[in-house]
Amino acid sequence: MTAEKEDYILWLVLANFYMGITMNTNRKSHLWMVCLAVLFLLLLLLSCISMQVGAKNISPDAIVKALFFYDSSKSSQVIIRTSRFPRTLAAIMVGASFSVSGAIMQGTTRNPMASPSILGINAGAGFGLALALIFFPAASLNMTVLCSFLGAALSTAIIFLVSSFGRSNSQPLKLALVGTAITAMFNAVSQALAVGFKLSQDLTFWNAGGISGIRLAQIRLLFPYTLSGLIIAFFMARSVTILSLGEEVAVGLGGKTRQIRFFSSLAVLILTGSAVAIAGPIGFIGLVVPHAVRALVGMDYRKVIPCGMLAGAVLLLLADIVSRLIHPPFETPVGAVTALIGVPFFIGLANKNRKRGEK
Amino acid sequence: MEFYSQNVDISYGKNKIVEDLNLRIPEGRVTVIIGANGSGKSTILKALCRILHPDRGEVILDGKNIYTQSTKELAKRIAILPQSPESPEGLTVEELVSYGRSPYKAGYGKLDAQDKEKIAWALRVTGMTEFADRALEQLSGGQRQRAWIALCISQDTEILFLDEPTTFLDIAYQLDILKLLSDLNQNYKKTIVMVIHDLNQVARFADHVVAIKKGKITCEGSAEEVLTPENLKQVFGVLADVVVDQRSKRPLCIPYDNIPSL
Numbered sequence: 112m113t114a115e116k117e118d119y120i121l122w123l124v125l126a127n128f129y130m131g132i133t134m135n136t137n138r139k140s141h142l143w144m145v146c147l148a149v150l151f152l153l154l155l156l157l158s159c160i161s162m163q164v165g166a167k168n169i170s171p172d173a174i175v176k177a178l179f180f181y182d183s184s185k186s187s188q189v190i191i192r193t194s195r196f197p198r199t200l201a202a203i204m205v206g207a208s209f210s211v212s213g214a215i216m217q218g219t220t221r222n223p224m225a226s227p228s229i230l231g232i233n234a235g236a237g238f239g240l241a242l243a244l245i246f247f248p249a250a251s252l253n254m255t256v257l258c259s260f261l262g263a264a265l266s267t268a269i270i271f272l273v274s275s276f277g278r279s280n281s282q283p284l285k286l287a288l289v290g291t292a293i294t295a296m297f298n299a300v301s302q303a304l305a306v307g308f309k310l311s312q313d314l315t316f317w318n319a320g321g322i323s324g325i326r327l328a329q330i331r332l333l334f335p336y337t338l339s340g341l342i343i344a345f346f347m348a349r350s351v352t353i354l355s356l357g358e359e360v361a362v363g364l365g366g367k368t369r370q371i372r373f374f375s376s377l378a379v380l381i382l383t384g385s386a387v388a389i390a391g392p393i394g395f396i397g398l399v400v401p402h403a404v405r406a407l408v409g410m411d412y413r414k415v416i417p418c419g420m421l422a423g424a425v426l427l428l429l430a431d432i433v434s435r436l437i438h439p440p441f442e443t444p445v446g447a448v449t450a451l452i453g454v455p456f457f458i459g460l461a462n463k464n465r466k467r468g469e470k
Numbered sequence: 471m472e473f474y475s476q477n478v479d480i481s482y483g484k485n486k487i488v489e490d491l492n493l494r495i496p497e498g499r500v501t502v503i504i505g506a507n508g509s510g511k512s513t514i515l516k517a518l519c520r521i522l523h524p525d526r527g528e529v530i531l532d533g534k535n536i537y538t539q540s541t542k543e544l545a546k547r548i549a550i551l552p553q554s555p556e557s558p559e560g561l562t563v564e565e566l567v568s569y570g571r572s573p574y575k576a577g578y579g580k581l582d583a584q585d586k587e588k589i590a591w592a593l594r595v596t597g598m599t600e601f602a603d604r605a606l607e608q609l610s611g612g613q614r615q616r617a618w619i620a621l622c623i624s625q626d627t628e629i630l631f632l633d634e635p636t637t638f639l640d641i642a643y644q645l646d647i648l649k650l651l652s653d654l655n656q657n658y659k660k661t662i663v664m665v666i667h668d669l670n671q672v673a674r675f676a677d678h679v680v681a682i683k684k685g686k687i688t689c690e691g692s693a694e695e696v697l698t699p700e701n702l703k704q705v706f707g708v709l710a711d712v713v714v715d716q717r718s719k720r721p722l723c724i725p726y727d728n729i730p731s732l
Binding site: 409 | 516519520521540541542543544545546548549550551552555556557558559560561562565566569570572573575577578579621622625631
């Protein structure tokens with residue numbers, strides 16, 4: 112038996128043990144911990160698969176050796192070290208970032224359609240990135256990430272400005288329209304710049320959304336951003352639920368609404384900005400995952416954010432694995448795979464809201 | 471407890487909505503603010519409970535201006551039920567009510583035994599215990615309003631503000647909600663401040679009535695003092711007969727015409 116299989120069994124036992132405890136106490140209120148445990152197991156499982164499969168399948172044995180006893184003369188270990196391992200980590204970080212951003216945005220704006228892609232934050236980050244490619248072609252990754260943040264911040268600012276005019280309480284349509292307009296505008300400008308400065312190829316590749324070319328150095332650089340964004344998100348979780356009850360109720364419950372908005376926007380900026388900088392605007396994870404998670408664990412963002420983080424990572428890992436398997440040895444852009452999952456879901460969601468409105 | 475506003479001015483853009491408001495809220499009583507649509511009564515209610523910040527003036531609770539106090543500390547003393555609040559989809563009654571404990575919580579906000587006790591109490595008093603696990607959207611309008619009131623009282627405050635708590639409810643539910651509030655006032659010593667429209671309900675449930683016209687107090691006092699034909703003419707622009715309700719011995723207003731426009 113390999114070390115890895117032992118790991119699987121150990122985790123299964125632990126999870127069962129844990130579920131046993133939770134089932135005996137309060138089943139309903141602990142359901143989310145079961146979700147968390149299952150998602151965590153899925154994450155481990157998919158991480159292993161993600162390292163194994165691709166143009167060349169690699170044995171578990173080689174994976175373990177590559178991670179712990181690296182021998183650069185073996186090609187399969189080199190593939191793991193330089194490609195599969197970084198992209199697995201990237202899928203986890205990026206998936207978690209988009210999903211948590213989406214959850215926070217949906218909670219604070221009380222808008223079921225809010226997500227980094229729908230509200231134009233992805234496009235803003237992309238615009239920042241295009242500027243970086245043009246004006247600082249030799250820039251470090253750090254600089255690029257910073258530009259991506261600034262772009263994301265710009266579109267967030269526009270969204271908040273526009274949506275604060277008039278009666279601000281939950282206008283799903285208005286926010287979605289503004290987001291679409293922002294997306295169209297930033298994309299148009301980015302494309303014009305790309306054509307003008309002959310960057311089309313770079314930008315197109317990046318726009319398709321992908322984590323296939325990621326190197327460990329990039330992961331190392333972005334990890335602090337992702338981590339700090341997630342930490343802020345965890346701290347804001349309770350406040351996000353309070354704000355999701357509506358502005359006036361939130362004030363009545365002692366919520367500092369401005370502060371909540373500021374810190375949750377900050378978390379969204381950091382998470383979306385860094386995720387877009389490494390992976391491009393991968394759509395739909397931020398929209399789909401929070402909905403699925405809320406359907407499972409309910410409305411409380413103290414549960415939604417941790418579960419959403421794992422679920423987003425799981426979904427992107429899965430999408431990335433699928434993208435490798437559709438047409439090997441070529442890779443389908445992962446953004447296309449998530450869109451394939453996301454579009455039907457989005458249409459379903461829009462329909463559901465319409466029925467609700469008619470009622 | 472001492473609670474009053476001092477020289478409060480509020481404007482939206484260039485329109486002055488409320489001017490120089492000096493209003494005292496009596497402790498342990500039910501105060502109802504009445505007035506025509508657009509008179510500023512809702513605005514006044516919002517200013518008193520810090521949802522709106524005025525351009526000028528102060529609202530003083532026990533010697534301290536509420537606008538400069540920690541909003542979380544105030545949430546232990548003042549609960550607010552806004553007009554027709556909308557709950558996020560999928561929230562259960564018990565989850566909603568548990569958020570009433572948030573002024574007492576920091577960080578992750580795990581509920582302790584005392585919190586659970588308060589939540590159970592709030593559900594019991596409002597008669598929502600059997601619906602605790604239902605999602606809010608599955609409830610009728612009246613039950614939903616009870617759930618929101620349960621949220622406010624699990625906050626364990628001495629003062630409760632409600633903006634039109636009976637709007638959109640049928641008469642049976644209106645009475646049901648007002649009786650519940652009256653019970654909270656009498657048996658749990660809550661000071662209640664609210665806006666309601668139906669003058670006969672005002673007459674029955676209010677200890678103290680404040681009539682507002684164009685952002686100013688026209689008159690205030692007991693229902694008998696405020697609900698007179700002259701005042702109704704001035705505040706609402708209606709001609710009305712006011713008789714004594716034989717059952718409750720309170721005034722009963724029967725408007726019969728608008729004041730003919732000049």
